[in-house]
Amino acid sequence: xxxxxxxxxxxxxxxxxxxxxxxxxxxxxxxxxxxxxxxxxxxxxxxxxxxxxxxxxxxxxxxxxxxxxxxxxxxxxxxxxxxxxxxxxxxxxxxxxxxxxxxxxxxxxxxxxxxxxxxxxxxxxxxxxxxxxxxxxxxxxxxxxxxxxxxxxxxxxxxxxxxxxxxxxxxxxxxxxxxxxxxxxxxxxxxxxxxxxxxxxxxxxxxxxxxxxxxxxxxxxxxxxxxxxxxxxxxxxxxxxxxxxxxx
Amino acid sequence: xxxxxxxxxxxxxxxxxxxxxxxxxxxxxxxxxxxxxxxxxxxxxxxxxxxxxxxxxxxxxxxxxxxxxxxxxxxxxxxxxxxxxxxxxxxxxxxxxxxxxxxxxxxxxxxxxxxxxxxxxxxxxxxxxxxxxxxxxxxxxxxxxxxxxxxxxxxxxxxxxxxxxxxxxxxxxxxxxxxxxxxxxxxxxxxxxxxxxxxxxxxxxxxxxxxxxxxxxxxxxxxxxxxxxxxxxxxxxxxxxxxxxxxxxxxxxxxxxxxxxxxxxxxxxxxxxxxxxxxxxxxxxxxxxxxxxxxxxxxxxxxxxxxxxxxxxxxxxxxxxxxxxxxxxxxxxxxxxxxxxxxxx
Amino acid sequence: xxxxxxxxxxxxxxxxxxxxxxxxxxxxxxxxxxxxxxxxxxxxxxxxxxxxxxxxxxxxxxxxxxxxxxxxxxxxxxxxxxxxxxxxxxxxxxxxxxxxxxxxxxxxxxxxxxxxxxxxxxxxxxxxxxxxxxxxxxxxxxxxxxxxxxxxxxxxxxxxxxxxxxxxxxxxxxxxxxxxxxxxxxxxxxxxxxxxxxxxxxxxxxxxxxxxxxxxxxxxxxxxxxxxxxxxxxxxxxxxxxxxxxxxxxxxxxxxxxxxxxxxxxxxxxxxxxxxxxxxxxxxxxxxxxxxxxxxxxxxxxxxxxxxx
Numbered sequence: 084x085x086x087x088x089x090x091x092x093x094x095x096x097x098x099x100x101x102x103x104x105x106x107x108x109x110x111x112x113x114x115x116x117x118x119x120x121x122x123x124x125x126x127x128x129x130x131x132x133x134x135x136x137x138x139x140x141x142x143x144x145x146x147x148x149x150x151x152x153x154x155x156x157x158x159x160x161x162x163x164x165x166x167x168x169x170x171x172x173x174x175x176x177x178x179x180x181x182x183x184x185x186x187x188x189x190x191x192x193x194x195x196x197x198x199x200x201x202x203x204x205x206x207x208x209x210x211x212x213x214x215x216x217x218x219x220x221x222x223x224x225x226x227x228x229x230x231x232x233x234x235x236x237x238x239x240x241x242x243x244x245x246x247x248x249x250x251x252x253x254x255x256x257x258x259x260x261x262x263x264x265x266x267x268x269x270x271x272x273x274x275x276x277x278x279x280x281x282x283x284x285x286x287x288x289x290x291x292x293x294x295x296x297x298x299x300x301x302x303x304x305x306x307x308x309x310x311x312x313x314x315x316x317x318x319x320x321x322x323x324x325x326x327x328x329x330x331x
Numbered sequence: 332x333x334x335x336x337x338x339x340x341x342x343x344x345x346x347x348x349x350x351x352x353x354x355x356x357x358x359x360x361x362x363x364x365x366x367x368x369x370x371x372x373x374x375x376x377x378x379x380x381x382x383x384x385x386x387x388x389x390x391x392x393x394x395x396x397x398x399x400x401x402x403x404x405x406x407x408x409x410x411x412x413x414x415x416x417x418x419x420x421x422x423x424x425x426x427x428x429x430x431x432x433x434x435x436x437x438x439x440x441x442x443x444x445x446x447x448x449x450x451x452x453x454x455x456x457x458x459x460x461x462x463x464x465x466x467x468x469x470x471x472x473x474x475x476x477x478x479x480x481x482x483x484x485x486x487x488x489x490x491x492x493x494x495x496x497x498x499x500x501x502x503x504x505x506x507x508x509x510x511x512x513x514x515x516x517x518x519x520x521x522x523x524x525x526x527x528x529x530x531x532x533x534x535x536x537x538x539x540x541x542x543x544x545x546x547x548x549x550x551x552x553x554x555x556x557x558x559x560x561x562x563x564x565x566x567x568x569x570x571x572x573x574x575x576x577x578x579x580x581x582x583x584x585x586x587x588x589x590x591x592x593x594x595x596x597x598x599x600x601x602x603x604x605x606x607x608x609x610x611x612x613x614x615x616x617x618x619x620x621x622x623x624x625x626x627x628x629x630x631x632x633x634x635x636x637x638x639x640x641x642x643x644x645x646x647x648x649x650x651x652x653x654x655x656x657x658x659x660x661x662x663x664x665x666x667x668x669x670x671x672x673x674x675x676x
Numbered sequence: 677x678x679x680x681x682x683x684x685x686x687x688x689x690x691x692x693x694x695x696x697x698x699x700x701x702x703x704x705x706x707x708x709x710x711x712x713x714x715x716x717x718x719x720x721x722x723x724x725x726x727x728x729x730x731x732x733x734x735x736x737x738x739x740x741x742x743x744x745x746x747x748x749x750x751x752x753x754x755x756x757x758x759x760x761x762x763x764x765x766x767x768x769x770x771x772x773x774x775x776x777x778x779x780x781x782x783x784x785x786x787x788x789x790x791x792x793x794x795x796x797x798x799x800x801x802x803x804x805x806x807x808x809x810x811x812x813x814x815x816x817x818x819x820x821x822x823x824x825x826x827x828x829x830x831x832x833x834x835x836x837x838x839x840x841x842x843x844x845x846x847x848x849x850x851x852x853x854x855x856x857x858x859x860x861x862x863x864x865x866x867x868x869x870x871x872x873x874x875x876x877x878x879x880x881x882x883x884x885x886x887x888x889x890x891x892x893x894x895x896x897x898x899x900x901x902x903x904x905x906x907x908x909x910x911x912x913x914x915x916x917x918x919x920x921x922x923x924x925x926x927x928x929x930x931x932x933x934x935x936x937x938x939x940x941x942x943x944x945x946x947x948x949x950x951x952x953x954x955x956x957x958x959x960x961x962x963x964x965x966x967x968x969x970x971x972x973x974x975x976x977x978x979x980x981x982x983x984x985x
Contacts, residue, residue: 124838125809224712250836251864253711253879254970258925265909280865281839285928286908305906305929315928317839317867324840510760517724517754518777519746673745675726 088115089148090241090273091136096145096154098131105131107296108145113289115241118264118274120284120304123293124324129277130246132293136275137244138162150241163192166235169246173231176220180211183219184234191238205233225256229263236267243267245276249283261286281317290316292323299323356439356614357385359397359406366414368454372424375450376407381442394427399644401634404429404614405439431641433481435612483548484636485609487541488629491567492574492603494537497595499578503529504591513675522671526664530575537571538564557643566639566649569656570632576663577628583670603629631655677702677827677858678723683732685718692718694881696732700860700874705853707872708862709969715881716862717757720831723860724754737826750778753825755816757832763805767796767815770804771822778823785824788855792818792848810841817848821857828852828859834868846871866966877969884972892968897975898923898934901944902961905931905953914951918944925970932961934971 091113098106106128113119123129134140136149138158147154150164174183184202193201206215209229219227228248236243245264249257261283264274268288276287284290284304291301300307300323304316313319358376362369377384385403388394394406408425416422426443428436506512515525541564548554556563577599585591605611606620607629613621624630631652638644646653678700685693693715700706708716721727723734725745734741736748761770771793775782786793792814799807804815813833820828830849834842846868849859853873861872869875870889877884877892885892905911908926915921915931923934933944941958948956963971972978 124840125836247836251712253714253864253973254866254966255925255973256711261926262909262912269909279836279838282928286926320839321843324838509763510756510758511762513721513726513756514754514760514774515777516726517749517752518774519750519779520777674728675721676728 089113090115090117090151091119091147091149091275093136093147094145096132096135096147097143098128098135098140099143104296106135106142109293109298111291111298111301113242113273113275115273116268116271117289118268118276118287120287120290121275121277121293122281122284122290122320123277127293127324128296129293133244133246133275133277137165137167164241166191166238166240166243167246168231168235168243168248170248170250174219174227174234177218179218180206180215180222180230183230184237187234188237191240193238201237205237209233225252225259228252228256229260232260232263232267236272239270240272242273242275245274247278248276249278249280257283281315281320284316284320292320294323294326354381354615355383356381356405356442357403358382358439358443359386359388359394359403360384361388361394361406361408363411364409364413364415368417369409369413371454372409372447372450375453376443376446379442379446379449381446398429399638399642399648401429401638404432404435405443407443431481431637432608432612434610435614438612438615483544483552483554484633484640487544487567487636488570488607488633489600489604489609490544491537491541491571491632492577492629493595493600494540495533495571495574496578496581496599497592498536499529499533499575500581500585500591500595501588502533503579503582504585504588507586508588516673516675522673523668526579526667526671530579533578534568534571534575537574538568541567541571554640556640558639559645562646563636563639566632566635566653566656569653569660570628570635573628573632573656573660573663576660576667579667580663580670583667583672603627606630608633628656628659631659677704677737678860679733679735680719680723681733681735683719683722683734684730685715685722685727686730691881693722693729696881696883698876698883698886700858702858703853703856705849705859705871705873706861707869707875708860708878709864709866709869709875709965710862710878711864713880714878716878717831719878720754720829720860720862721756723748724752724829725749750823751826753820753823753828755820755828755830755833758835761804761812761816761819764803766801766803767807768800770815770819774819774822780823782822785822788824788852788857789818789821791851792821808841809837810844813837813841813845814848817845821852826858828857830859830861832862832864834863834865842868866964866969869965875965877965877972879969879973879976879978882976882978884969884976884978889965892965893963896963896968896971898936898971899938900961900963900967901933901935901939901941902927902959903931903933903944903948904929904957904959905948906955907953911948911953911956914948914953917951918947923971923974925967927966932963932967934967 089112094110095108096106096110097104097108109132121129121133131140135142135154136147138149138154138161142154149161152160152164154161175186178186181202184205185198188198188202206212209226211226211230214222219230222230232245232248249260252260264276268274278284287304289301289303290307292299302310307319308314308316311319311322313322360373360376362373376382386397388397388406397403397406406427408427410423410425413422424447426440428440430436506515545556549556581591581594581599585594603609606613606616606624607627608624609629613624613630616624635649635652638649680696680698683693683696684691696719708719710716718727722729723736723741725741725748728742737751739747741748762773765773771782796811796814796818799811804812807815817833820830834845837845842865849861850871853859872889874886874888875892876886885895887895903911908931911931912924912926915924915933920935921933925932941960944958945956
């Protein structure tokens with residue numbers, strides 16, 4: 084039970100912009116293979132926190148290790164060991180599926196042999212064989228999202244960061260997407276996901292809620308719902324976020 | 332197509348526009364001493380292929396008038412004592428060039444000097460000192476050949492056009508990109524209202540810009556405005572409107588700011604710089620390019636602004652060019668209103 | 677108040693909207709529910725005269741929107757998708773701009789927007805671009821209402837906005853409805869459907885069903901069973917191996933199973949335990965809008981399959 088490998092550790096992680104504290108001393112740990120939900124209203128400090136964890140922004144104070152690498156000393160190693168996917172950034176629309184795979188896998192440092200193997204495997208799993216040489220722009224949205232996720236983990240990173248990955252997608256495809264997330268988690272990849280669909284929070288192993296830059300609570304969805312006496316994560320979130328001082 | 336066509340087009344333009352030869356340029360001749368030798372010289376000039384006799388000038392006043400009216404860029408004065416002196420090997424010739432176009436002027440004077448030399452060598456069987464006939468070159472307007480005086484009118488032209496056309500076109504296409512144009516569509520606004528709303532602030536900006544440049548030119552480079560300042564500002568306003576019209580027209584065929592920028596730069600600014608006479612004299616270009624240059628509004632404005640600033644002329648001398656600009660403005664704005672889409676597709 | 681009659685629209689050969697017909701009554705709060713690409717924005721753009729339909733007629737307050745587009749443009753309040761206001765103008769300047777182009781003033785119809793604007797007032801001078809998502813939506817709503825339109829057309833107004841602001845937004849819509857404004861809203865959030873008077877479920881250019889939310893739920897043509905278990909993913913895997921359980925979908929802490937025939941809860945629990953799922957509880961349940969939507973997708977063969985493209 085105590086043999087848990089921690090892929091993310093953060094202690095009093097803080098980010099300040101002038102005299103505005105965007106992220107206020109958050110502390111938490113994430114285990115290997117965990118599906119960790121990172122919730123918070125817009126403006127609560129989520130995006131800033133994620134940028135720090137991805138090695139894109141230096142914290143003002145506090146400590147953290149991502150995938151075992153120190154956030155201050157080794158941000159480049161962090162980047163090599165994580166995957167990232169967001170609703171805004173994912174794939175090149177005017178390249179084909181295969182080309183996108185080759186491109187990103189190359190960036191992630193896979194060898195040509197690996198790229199070929201894993202690429203073909205990916206195409207097969209997503210049932211995209213007949214489509215593999217067509218442009219990503221021609222794919223329906225749900226497929227784009229699934230493809231983007233698969234590519235984000237093609238190099239088997241220790242952690243994958245997902246920023247609202249299922250926005251606007253139909254409910255069935257959304258669940259298929261979460262099927263991919265489960266599989267990745269089973270393979271030992273830690274999944275760090277943010278979402279506005281609160282019900283998706285209930286698929287996570289544990290969830291944290293950020294309000295006004297602080298991490299107000301962190302626990303399994305069931306425990307949170309018990310603690311705040313609410314029936315759904317949506318209600319828990321509303322309860323916590325409504326008491327935010329940082330209105331705008 | 333754009334990637335390969337543009338450089339090719341530019342290459343051709345540059346190649347043809349930068350000719351340093353002159354062909355059939357209009358000159359005036361003020362022959363104060365008609366006679367065997369002077370007539371011979373005149374014949375030589377006219378038959379050289381470089382020049383075309385446009386004006387026979389008979390007085391100094393006529394000479395100045397001819398320059399003002401832009402009829403010729405070079406006048407050769409054969410002084411009264413030429414016939415008598417030349418046989419003694421002493422005569423002189425005067426060449427007066429229009430200094431407001433220094434590039435052209437120097438090409439013309441060089442060619443003229445060459446013709447004179449050739450004539451000298453051919454006409455005299457006895458050995459003569461080459462220096463005996465020494466063409467004196469004087470620049471009328473811009474006598475010190477200050478490059479500032481050449482550049483400032485051109486710079487004003489380019490800047491006015493750039494700010495007006497480019498910024499207007501970018502501003503309108505920006506709304507298309509951001510999506511705010513959808514909201515403008517779903518409102519009682521008519522296309523003309525939207526166009527005016529976009530155009531007016533840039534018009535004001537441009538005229539202030541023009542004023543600033545002229546003031547700076549005066550203070551720093553001592554470039555004068557020899558003519559009426561009010562007329563200059565009025566004509567500038569007209570040119571600004573022409574450019575704004577062009578800017579709106581560009582925006583009607585562009586969906587992104589990038590397209591608008593590219594069109595403004597390549598389809599507008601580059602041909603303007605090359606073909607308006609700003610750097611390369613129009614008179615020097617092969618005639619197809621000269622015809623194309625007539626389509627470029629900047630060419631007409633350049634004539635107007637130089638005439639007012641350097642030659643100090645009044646409306647009477649530039650009304651033709653002004654009419655051209657007015658016509659162009661109405662055309663561009665009319666076409667823009669017609670082409671302005673009221674829906675997304 | 678609004679009527680779509682056999683409307684069709686395609687983009688470059690791809691159909692976006694296929695033979696759509698429906699009506700919205702005066703004073704209704706009508707929801708167009710469906711994911712990205714379903715055709716919601718296209719339908720709204722056609723109504724607000726920003727796009728022309730390929731075929732069909734659309735009536736706005738009895739008038740043809742193609743011929744009488746000027747009338748529509750004066751009387752509709754439109755919020756296009758994903759926030760389209762002037763980011764460099766302040767809150768107040770945006771409002772004044774919209775008031776001006778509609779030939780009115782902020783004061784004239786202030787009663788309509790005052791509940792909303794109260795929340796914006798402290799930020800009057802702030803650049804619109806610096807507002808949070810929720811505030812931007814409120815501003816956009818105010819600007820759309822400034823000229824007291826007959827119909828409000830809101831295209832995904834709650835997109836990208838957190839749950840709290842979404843809730844507030846819908847409360848504002850409810851009170852607007854009480855003031856007599858006809859409202860058409862599109863959204864991908866299924867739970868928002870329950871807040872409307874009537875909804876149209878739309879996917880890939882087709883309307884799956886139009887009804888009141890309760891009506892849609894009543895017409896759910898299968899039996900729904902809820903399976904509670906601590907480990908959802910293994911349970912889903914187990915279900916996929918049991919015959920007849922193809923329509924099983926995760927819903928938070930439980931799995932919803934749609935079945936044509938009734939089963940006994942105990943039987944399924946035993947089946948699951950046999951597959952290694954120790955803790956499991958099965959109960960009968962009532963479907964929500966999302967269940968109905970997914971069921972209709974499956975029946976209509978509207979699952980995203982690349983082979984179908």
